[in-house]
């Protein structure tokens with residue numbers, strides 16, 4: 001997913017810390033609007049805009065910058081750092097600008113940032129050391145969830161089962177064919193059968209039949225090594241707490257997962 005993040009962080013670099021965390025999670029390009037960038041956004045799947053909250057809204061220069069971009073039909077997320085403990089309506093003005101440009105707001109994030117202006121001089125600043133490691137962790141989590149939410153197979157489980165291949169449900173998604181039951185989904189139309197997923201999956205979810213297929217999804221532990229290593233982004237893991245719980249219970253009450261995992265280790269050792 002091609003992603004770009006524009007930011008302005010003029011006071012203490014607070015927003016930049018958050019932007020950097022998001023950049024890492026999304027493998028995004030990070031661009032300061034102070035460099036007056038002129039970038040054609042038509043190629044990007046996701047665009048982020050963030051700044052400090054200055055006088056109850058995003059930085060006015062960021063708002064102006066956004067108002068000059070072509071955002072029609074684009075997935076956009078916005079973020080901010082602020083002094084006040086709660087966000088309130090601070091994001092409203094920027095959201096209005098984006099909606100006016102027909103952009104689609106897919107997520108919002110805000111956290112506290114150090115401020116030593118106005119009355120806060122009395123206590124030598126408020127929100128000391130913010131954003132901190134926890135704020136950055138939350139920013140990464142937000143970005144990670146966004147990436148997953150926008151994955152082309154995110155809603156594949158909702159498409160009806162059109163048939164079976166080797167006992168695995170097959171669904172149609174537009175012109176694509178997607179193999180998968182409830183947890184692991186593979187777009188067999190875009191898969192290039194490189195077998196990386198077979199090599200990296202510690203639980204042997206994938207196997208080569210005529211083509212690569214997710215043949216044993218019940219063992220999936222949601223490690224996402226397959227999806228992260230897929231060169232064509234053809235794999236989607238439908239992560240959920242319940243899937244996690246299911247696998248934790250199996251792990252506690254059965255030795256099948258251990259045997260399945262050991263089998264591969266032994267194979268690799270020989």
Ligand SMILES: Cc1cc2nc3c(=O)[nH]c(=O)nc-3n(C[C@H](O)[C@H](O)[C@H](O)COP(=O)(O)O)c2cc1C
Pocket residue numbers: 008009010011012013014015016051052053054055056057081082083084085112113114115116117
């Ligand atoms: C000129 C100015 C105006 C500000 N206005 C607000 C405000 O209205 N509400 C708020 O919660 N914080 C306000 N703040 C605090 C900043 O939003 C906060 O310190 C932010 O983390 C700064 O981010 P930056 O270092 O990326 O510029 C203001 C700070 C400055 C310098």
